């Protein structure tokens with residue numbers, strides 16, 4: 001999966017536009033997310049491991065906000081179950097175009113249907129696994145419960161939802177502690193203070209993290225009886241909810 005170096009925010013701008021998943025972002029995304037999200041690689045690998053355990057033959061798997069297809073590739077590498085289909089959805093044409101290139105580079109028996117569209121418009125059915133890997137945080141808060149409910153209703157009994165998100169903390173001491181270590185992670189990965197500051201400004205109107213308490217409450221409200229955090233690094237976490 002080729003990717004240029006992310007230097008999108010390396011030059012000072014008097015006006016930083018809201019972050020969009022456009023062609024420029026898609027071109028550097030693999031570099032951007034690995035240098036910005038601690039534990040991303042581990043989460044991607046483990047999504048494949050979860051798929052090996054949870055995907056059932058003749059079922060559907062949904063990768064919502066698939067970006068370049070890293071989660072879809074991880075799932076496709078791991079599953080041996082027959083007659084499954086992965087439905088990978090993203091509303092960025094640039095992401096879908098690159099995702100298609102990435103998926104075409106590998107031969108696989110597992111069918112992948114790529115949809116350039118809004119995940120809120122997807123009808124979920126016969127699903128053994130659904131992945132929301134750092135996507136829900138970009139949806140309006142008011143739309144999140146309806147999506148999780150729709151996912152729950154479309155999951156087969158025993159099906160799994162993997163939800164990874166940046167977290168917000170009510171406790172200001174914890175928020176500041178984990179924010180600091182996240183920014184140190186970005187610094188250690190070569191981002192300048194200017195890049196960190198300008199990216200934060202670009203994200204503030206388009207990415208709205210929830211608290212872990214809210215995620216857990218939402219799982220229960222939307223029908224799930226089993227959920228847990230399985231991974232957390234600083235203010236980034238991945239959760240599982242099982243039907």
Ligand SMILES: Nc1ncnc2c1ncn2[C@@H]1O[C@H](C[S@+](CC[C@H]([NH3+])C(=O)[O-])CC(=O)[O-])[C@@H](O)[C@H]1O
Pocket residue numbers: 021033064065066067068069070071089090091092095117118119120132133134135138139
């Ligand atoms: N309403 C929407 N409908 C469809 N796509 C959307 C919507 N809103 C945002 N997106 C898409 O969700 C993705 C979020 S990135 C996911 C990483 C990937 N899951 C990964 O495992 O590498 C995470 C991040 O950038 O932090 C982008 O590709 C958006 O175009």
Ligand SMILES: O=C(O)C(=O)Cc1ccccc1
Pocket residue numbers: 032033036037166199203
């Ligand atoms: O939360 C942050 O500071 C990020 O940079 C996360 C991120 C990673 C990739 C695209 C958009 C946001």
